[in-house]
Amino acid sequence: MPFAPLKNDTFLRACWRQATDHTPVWLMRQAGRYLPEYVATRAKAGSFMGLATNVDYATEVTLQPLARYPLDAAILFSDILTVPDAMGLGLSFEAGEGPRFARPVRDEAAISALAVPDMERLRYVFDAVASIRKALAGRVPLIGFSGSPWTLACYMVEGAGSSDYRLVKTLMYSRPDLMHRLLGVNADAVAAYLNAQIAAGAQAVMVFDSWGGVLADGAFQEFSLAYTARVLAQLRRDGADGQPVPRIVFTKGGGLWLQDMRALDCEVLGLDWTVNLARARALVGEGDGGKALQGNIDPNVLFAPPAQIETEVAKVLQSFGKPHTDTQTDGPTHIFNLGHGISQYTPPEHVAALVAAVHAQSRALRA
């Protein structure tokens, strides 16, 4: 396949725990509303789904942050809820609100009727991946992604965001058999979805377990982690260009379960800002089977002036410590990111300060 050779492989090398000369950085939701050019494209598209389902628009907004900042990776512009939408739940985004499903899944009949959707219904996503990969022209790698089975289940049952997850947890505690059936369908659908993204050109994939952290200890392992593992077990290992595709798992609020996550068949663990990177490195970042760590500055740091941003970047880099620098072997590596998605209110020039600080300071850290 005619893929352009990769010019900046820093992110992929760090995923594979290989030495790099700086700490790669990208930002969750880096293509988004904090950028005026994104707002302009979205206005042309008319709606969020109008944007996500149009290959040209999706390509355009994915590349927008790269035009401003020397980020080390691009991430597909899409939404985590495309898969349940393809299952027929009817996704919409109301102005000023979050996502909403017209047909939430709340009883045995609705859950029994669920099935892995025909991936043709998600063709717009795979077309966007191929288009973005081409437009990137090898500049940086492209990350594909999906919501985790549990996180999708939260939205599918609640029908929208929730502050207490009462409906999905009532189902889970009352009828664990139904919840397991729902999660099994989700896991197989997510695996097929990520495999199709990989086939279309994604060079890494990320599973967003955005709501894993709302689960109780024990329930997390049974209802979230086990199904993330079921996704990972089904993923193809090589990309469209024959290169191996690293897999990232990010569980917001999952810091207490890092030791459980060490057993996941993935290369990278994403961390939110509550996690001490030095401790995480000691727990899961070192030795055989260790994971690369991705994260974890508080997105709200970006509201402070650049001098404070630089100070907070230094704290995060120093918390992880010096990544290994031996080019002959693998070892602990860090991928800089936010601990959660960037806020729509972020001043774009503050992002420039953050990216520059990560690059400059992380080079100095290795010296």
Next chain:
Amino acid sequence: MPFAPLKNDTFLRACWRQATDHTPVWLMRQAGRYLPEYVATRAKAGSFMGLATNVDYATEVTLQPLARYPLDAAILFSDILTVPDAMGLGLSFEAGEGPRFARPVRDEAAISALAVPDMERLRYVFDAVASIRKALAGRVPLIGFSGSPWTLACYMVEGAGSSDYRLVKTLMYSRPDLMHRLLGVNADAVAAYLNAQIAAGAQAVMVFDSWGGVLADGAFQEFSLAYTARVLAQLRRDGADGQPVPRIVFTKGGGLWLQDMRALDCEVLGLDWTVNLARARALVGEGDGGKALQGNIDPNVLFAPPAQIETEVAKVLQSFGKPHTDTQTDGPTHIFNLGHGISQYTPPEHVAALVAAVHAQSRALRA
């Protein structure tokens, strides 16, 4: 002082890590909207603050759950935001919404103007404590409480609840000096407030750090934990009846920082449902200086049928394991509670099932 002798001291004994014949249980927000009798009293009072500021109503609703369930402790009916209200911020509760401050604190001038309020403005709280203590007539101990300095600061700066804590974190990251000043005033105010509750008859006190868990590692220690410690350092040790008053610190989302909390000068740590009790016991529950542990079942368990509630209670009790039973020494103890406040949608009869299961199963666990 003419306080009735305590008939059920199980909760206080467990706070002091003394052996008990069952695991004591109470529920955060046990006096609340899930009880029809509470709704009726609140309707008479006209508003939340009408309820909280009326000694007779506050006494009535505090005792309501005890009339239904054999709970092992009572907790003052009030709100964590009474202290900033007394500072002049203008607290109100809109119907169907959370609390709101008319005059949030967002700039240097507003923060400089803050001071520890005259405790006379909170007299209604201390009068309620005295009235409840009398009405309890020694049946179970009475817990007083306050929000933590950081949690109060969140509401004071945001002006209401928040999904991202953008305003308070912007202040924290941009002007840490101002945040420290705000937190210092809050800590001294909270200490004075809790001391006055103790003087009025509270037999234990609890600091609710409801929003400590939204902080980044490092920021939590600097902006929340340090000020909780400043509160604890100022608390009087003996109650109005000369008995020592145990102190409970609950940080929602604070499970990653348990080791830091071991150094707190308090007797009990409250835990949310994400924490593995066996691990928490090993980290902070054993040995000299160990803490009693309070928690931590997911409040959403109460939406499942009684049989499932009993199963989940068993998991929590077994996760902590057998409490120590040596009456000659102190050792690991567990106080059963929810991991957060009870939901307004909880079926009251499910609470009865939970309390009965805790008592019966925890007796069996010791046998």
